[in-house]
Amino acid sequence: MKRLARTGWLLFLAVATAAPALAQGNAAPDQSFPAALEAIQRARVSTRILFITAHPDDENSGLLPYLAHALNADVSLLTITRGQGGQNAIGPELGAQLGVVRSSELLAATQLYGVKLYFTRAPDFGFSKTLDETLHIWGDVALADMVRVIRTLRPNIIINGWDSVRGGHGNHQASGSLTPKAFEMAADPKAFPEQIADGLEPWQASLLLQPGRTDDANALVLQTDEVSPTWGKSYREMGFEGIAQHRSQGVPGNLNSPFRRGTVTLAR
Numbered sequence: 001m002k003r004l005a006r007t008g009w010l011l012f013l014a015v016a017t018a019a020p021a022l023a024q025g026n027a028a029p030d031q032s033f034p035a036a037l038e039a040i041q042r043a044r045v046s047t048r049i050l051f052i053t054a055h056p057d058d059e060n061s062g063l064l065p066y067l068a069h070a071l072n073a074d075v076s077l078l079t080i081t082r083g084q085g086g087q088n089a090i091g092p093e094l095g096a097q098l099g100v101v102r103s104s105e106l107l108a109a110t111q112l113y114g115v116k117l118y119f120t121r122a123p124d125f126g127f128s129k130t131l132d133e134t135l136h137i138w139g140d141v142a143l144a145d146m147v148r149v150i151r152t153l154r155p156n157i158i159i160n161g162w163d164s165v166r167g168g169h170g171n172h173q174a175s176g177s178l179t180p181k182a183f184e185m186a187a188d189p190k191a192f193p194e195q196i197a198d199g200l201e202p203w204q205a206s207l208l209l210q211p212g213r214t215d216d217a218n219a220l221v222l223q224t225d226e227v228s229p230t231w232g233k234s235y236r237e238m239g240f241e242g243i244a245q246h247r248s249q250g251v252p253g254n255l256n257s258p259f260r261r262g263t264v265t266l267a268r
Contacts, residue, residue: 053161061239068114085124120145128170146182163210212265
């Protein structure tokens with residue numbers, strides 16, 4: 001697996017620069033010294049990154065802190081649903097009430113990752129057996145909202161969190177299949193013209209990436225076990241602190257699983 005020095009990785013991500021009407025969650029800004037220092041550093045960086053996934057707790061908790069804190073990128077997480085169709089390991093809340101719980105947990109997690117949070121209006125209706133079922137129930141809502149977020153945030157790089165998934169949860173498959181469509185349609189002025197009428201402009205992101213596989217020789221290995229000189233902890237530790245906020249999903253009990261501690265990579 002190809003290992004790149006941080007300078008090479010920064011050059012890879014330093015693409016051309018460019019300059020929400022949707023549900024968004026952002027808590028009060030962190031007033032700590034490390035956060036202030038990073039804000040100054042980030043003001044000099046133009047790279048904007050958007051990571052897209054299906055549910056709260058689907059996010060790549062090793063990747064997001066590295067992008068935000070090691071590379072000082074402006075990172076946003078777009079989660080298509082609020083997770084209201086899942087189970088609750090900590091209380092009786094289900095349905096819409098569970099959506100509130102899981103949204104709050106994800107907001108707390110993103111504050112620890114150092115990223116902004118957005119949602120679409122698409123519902124989590126429980127475990128979906130097929131891609132077609134999810135696309136039928138979501139209709140055009142998810143794709144339209146994904147395009148709107150891209151046109152609003154104008155990211156240089158979009159990361160498809162479920163790109164390689166071809167089985168399992170239909171919501172995951174739909175997230176993986178809709179993200180490249182949103183990547184293309186956001187640049188097409190004929191797509192969702194009502195957004196153009198609202199004042200948004202078409203936007204073409206420069207790169208579409210995905211979390212890499214361990215057997216992919218072209219994947220970029222990210223050094224998430226390095227310690228941040230600003231925060232005094234590794235980027236993996238920051239990710240553990242964030243993903244542990246998903247208590248309603250029982251995540252704190254499986255932080256030591258190989259899945260959580262695997263190599264973090266990116267691929268085209």
